[in-house]
Amino acid sequence: MAKQSCCHKKKLRRGLWSPEEDEKLMNHIAKYGHGCWSSVPKLADSLGLERCGKSCRLRWINYLRPDLKRGTFSQEEEDLIIQLHSMLGNKWSQIAAQLPGRTDNEVKNFWNSYIKKKLRDRGIDPATHKPLAADTTTTTNTTAVVVAAAARSTATCRAVFSDAELVPTAAAVQQQEAPLVGAMQLVDGIKMPLDDYWHAAAAVPGNGMPAAPSSTTTTLSAYHHALSLQQATVGGCGGAAFDMDGLSHCGVPQAVVVPSASSSSTLTSIAGLSPAATDAEQSANVAATNLPWLDLGHANPVGTMDHYAGVLDELRWSDYFDGAYQAATATQGGALQGQCLYDGGGGGGGGKDVDDAVQFVDVHSLSNWC
């Protein structure tokens, strides 16, 4: 038997909120703040609000919050959602965090009702951000390619073959992808077997990677830290570059500067940005030099870059790395060519009305609202 919700258990009201209920909730929050939602049902008698705390929280977050933007999404927001989704997947809260005044629910609905359809219409699989043709290609003639590429990592293959050529059988996928996937899942603080990772790294002489740790079950954080230190010593690319070529050609992150993944380090904090540089310069530096896949090619580059600086500041490293890898492989496969893939050919929103532009407010203040 399905578990009943808290609202059912307590016989609380459900469904759409009335203006009176909104007002009551607003009054409650004005009086007590929004720190403790569980207090709402406890105060139900005095409030006359027969809603569970969960429902109240959702109503506040998605509708009543004063900092909500609402209204139609601008072209810039749409582009950003697509880009972030290609990096983060269905992490709606993380995507929404980069869109001032937008909620995860709003972004999710916008994606499902509009962007998804739009991408499909343009022959792009919204789930993979690759051309639909590549995903629907049969396995004909692909087995030979996979077998021929057996000694290479998938990333290596992607640098050589197009995605269409790399649609292997399910078994081949398992065989080919597993080691790389294991190596590339750089998740904060997770202990994982690193055999495959070191093996892949060792196969690339002079890849700039430090020696593998003695334990194969050490945390990746330690290795990231070692990489970071080495890169700082050796230099190169301002000590901050994510070498996409190295990544896609060698199947391992080559000369990647990755700070301790166990920290909440942000991209901007490790981008080697001079404190003296202006925000615009810093943002442009990061986005244009180190994160080329983020270049949407719109007009108003400074504003866009400012915003992406915020994006970079928020992304956790694990997400960044994973997303970067996906972007790199996609780009190498010819599937992702920057914004062009998504651009309907109408100028990419560069001529969008100023009023529609994303308002660049401090995303931290938004994320700290509760």
Add this chain to the structure above:
DNA sequence: AATCTATCCAACCGCTTTTAA
């Protein structure tokens, strides 16, 4: 004008993660 269909979006559900006791 009535009915049907498609779309949008607010709200819910249930699972996971975080926090507090």
Add this chain to the structure above:
DNA sequence: GTTAAAAGCGGTTGGATAGAT
């Protein structure tokens, strides 16, 4: 260290509405 409660999150549902027939 354990457990329960709270909070957070993503997927899904269902009602309202617009557009088509």
